[in-house]
Amino acid sequence: MASNTTHIAPQADLLKEIEELRYQLQEANDTVEAIRTGQIDALIVAQGDGHQIYTLKSADHSYRVFIEKMSEGAVTLNSQGDIQYCNSSFASMIDRPLANVMGEPFIHFVTEGSKNYFKELVQEGWNNDCKGEIWLHRGDQGRVPVQLSLTALDLENGMSLSIIITDLTVQKATQKQLKDNNRELEASNNDLQQFASVASHDLQEPLRKIQVFSNLIREKQAELTPDLNTYLGKIIDSSARMRALIIDILTYSRLSAKNITRQPVDLYELVNELRCDLEIVIQEKNATITIDPLPVIPANKGQIRQLFQNIISNALKFSKPGLPPRIDISCKYLSEKSFDSAEATGGPFCVIRIKDNGIGFDKKYASNIFALFERLNTKDAYSGTGIGLAIAKKIVDKHNGLITATGKEGDGAEFMIILPVR
Amino acid sequence: MSIKKILLAEDDLDDQVLFRSFLEHRRDIDILPIAENGVVVFDILEKIDGEEYLPDIIILDQNMPKRSGLQTLQLLKKTNRYNDIPVFVYSTYMDDKLKAECMANGALAVITKPVTKDGYNGLIDGFLKDAL
Numbered sequence: 026m027a028s029n030t031t032h033i034a035p036q037a038d039l040l041k042e043i044e045e046l047r048y049q050l051q052e053a054n055d056t057v058e059a060i061r062t063g064q065i066d067a068l069i070v071a072q073g074d075g076h077q078i079y080t081l082k083s084a085d086h087s088y089r090v091f092i093e094k095m096s097e098g099a100v101t102l103n104s105q106g107d108i109q110y111c112n113s114s115f116a117s118m119i120d121r122p123l124a125n126v127m128g129e130p131f132i133h134f135v136t137e138g139s140k141n142y143f144k145e146l147v148q149e150g151w152n153n154d155c156k157g158e159i160w161l162h163r164g165d166q167g168r169v170p171v172q173l174s175l176t177a178l179d180l181e182n183g184m185s186l187s188i189i190i191t192d193l194t195v196q197k198a199t200q201k202q203l204k205d206n207n208r209e210l211e212a213s214n215n216d217l218q219q220f221a222s223v224a225s226h227d228l229q230e231p232l233r234k235i236q237v238f239s240n241l242i243r244e245k246q247a248e249l250t251p252d253l254n255t256y257l258g259k260i261i262d263s264s265a266r267m268r269a270l271i272i273d274i275l276t277y278s279r280l281s282a283k284n285i286t287r288q289p290v291d292l293y294e295l296v297n298e299l300r301c302d303l304e305i306v307i308q309e310k311n312a313t314i315t316i317d318p319l320p321v322i323p324a325n326k327g328q329i330r331q332l333f334q335n336i337i338s339n340a341l342k343f344s345k346p347g348l349p350p351r352i353d354i355s356c357k358y359l360s361e362k363s364f365d366s367a368e369a370t371g372g373p374f375c376v377i378r379i380k381d382n383g384i385g386f387d388k389k390y391a392s393n394i395f396a397l398f399e400r401l402n403t404k405d406a407y408s409g410t411g412i413g414l415a416i417a418k419k420i421v422d423k424h425n426g427l428i429t430a431t432g433k434e435g436d437g438a439e440f441m442i443i444l445p446v447r
Numbered sequence: 448m449s450i451k452k453i454l455l456a457e458d459d460l461d462d463q464v465l466f467r468s469f470l471e472h473r474r475d476i477d478i479l480p481i482a483e484n485g486v487v488v489f490d491i492l493e494k495i496d497g498e499e500y501l502p503d504i505i506i507l508d509q510n511m512p513k514r515s516g517l518q519t520l521q522l523l524k525k526t527n528r529y530n531d532i533p534v535f536v537y538s539t540y541m542d543d544k545l546k547a548e549c550m551a552n553g554a555l556a557v558i559t560k561p562v563t564k565d566g567y568n569g570l571i572d573g574f575l576k577d578a579l
Contacts, residue, residue, distance in 0.1 A: 229539045
């Protein structure tokens with residue numbers, strides 16, 4: 026055998042030779058890298074019959090750098106689908122050495138499930154620019170989602186198909202995360218609504234019993250001491266308050282659940298109806314309500330009615346002792362959905378102002394008053410659940426509107442509601 | 448004035464007692480044995496021999512085991528022998544959806560359960576008027 030006849034060089038010589046070869050290899054690698062990254066344009070190679078100069082067209086240079094530096098993968102395929110050129114981004118995208126990619130059929134790197142679609146894309150790509158998403162193998166185990174952009178190019182050595190490959194891993198992960206978060210949110214939202222609804226329903230049964238039996242005791246008032254009568258009164262008041270709270274929470278949670286149906290609603294008519302409904306309180310408090318012409322808007326009648334009822338009842342409730350309440354309701358059209366918007370006759374939005382002469386509020390609480398259970402006044406002085414304005418805000422939100430309030434402590438409040446007119 | 452026979456379906460024992468004690472003084476009504484759910488309603492009705500002994504008014508609690516007020520209402524309206532009897536549904540809580548469903552299925556009125564004696568009597572007054 027050949028190895029038997031080989032002259033065995035002294036070890037030092039061998040080591041020297043290895044060192045030299047290693048140096049040459051290093052140099053060759055550096056050269057390849059330099060060409061790849063565009064550091065050099067020409068190459069002089071010593072050969073047996075003199076020096077040979079290899080140059081690269083200078084126009085190529087910037088593109089070579091550009092393609093090599095970009096984070097997308099870039100390949101060109103010949104008519105057989107073999108990879109003629111490939112940048113290092115592509116090689117690292119599929120986690121393979123560059124040398125193992127060049128000359129290979131591209132389809133080798135395409136996953137089984139994507140192969141058919143890839144073939145279609147290539148066929149289309151030779152005729153028209155096209156794009157598509159497929160999966161590529163990554164290393165030996167993994168896979169990577171990518172977008173391919175295919176363009177046929179007429180290069181020096183014939184037609185070739187250029188493909189830009191964008192790694193969609195991060196994008197897909199973000200999409201999935203978003204979807205998952207959305208699903209979770211929806212689920213927890215549903216749970217919450219279900220909870221609010223069930224809790225409110227089931228809370229009402231025992232509460233009603235408390236009311237019924239307290240009322241039964243009240244019928245035997247004569248047998249009770251004044252103290253016991255006072256306590257009983259507190260039980261009855263508290264259970265009535267709790268019932269109001271439960272009903273308001275139910276209303277609030279139902280508002281979150283439903284997508285609203287809209288119909289044309291004549292706001293002027295609606296506010297007038299409300300004025301009739303509130304007749305007793307209005308007379309009791311000797312209140313005046315003035316209503317300017319109001320538009321017909323697309324809205325959910327039940328909800329919009331609740332909105333105005335909550336705000337007008339609020340204005341009546343928080344009146345100044347000794348001063349008959351006065352509520353002025355006016356309307357202007359706006360060009361855009363903003364409280365800073367210019368007035369515009371026939372504009373797409375209207376702002377409805379509900380101004381009262383009641384106790385008002387410190388303007389530092391202006392944003393708080395729409396929060397759930399927010400109370401600025403003690404419940405002993407002013408009854409209420411603290412949900413009314415939260416419901417109002419939710420209704421306005423559902424109608425793609427805006428609501429805000431301004432006021433001064435002791436000097437009236439003004440609610441402004443922007444709603445789309447069309 | 449004829450005495451109206453009232454059949455109540457109510458699973459809650461307290462509410463059964465309240466219904467009787469708030470209304471037993473009335474001379475214009477006769478409270479039949481109370482059904483503890485919607486299934487028993489039919490047991491009671493089927494045992495009644497002679498159409499003149501059928502109830503003049505049926506009041507159904509919505510929230511009952513085995514068969515809810517709405518389900519019982521639907522069955523009553525599907526049964527020839529009973530579908531002319533005026534039916535009312537009452538419940539601790541009442542939402543618009545349930546109300547609309549009961550009305551669509553032929554309930555004459557859908558009411559929230561009262562919390563006082565006067566409330567109960569007013570309820571019956573209203574039912575008697577509606578059922579005429």
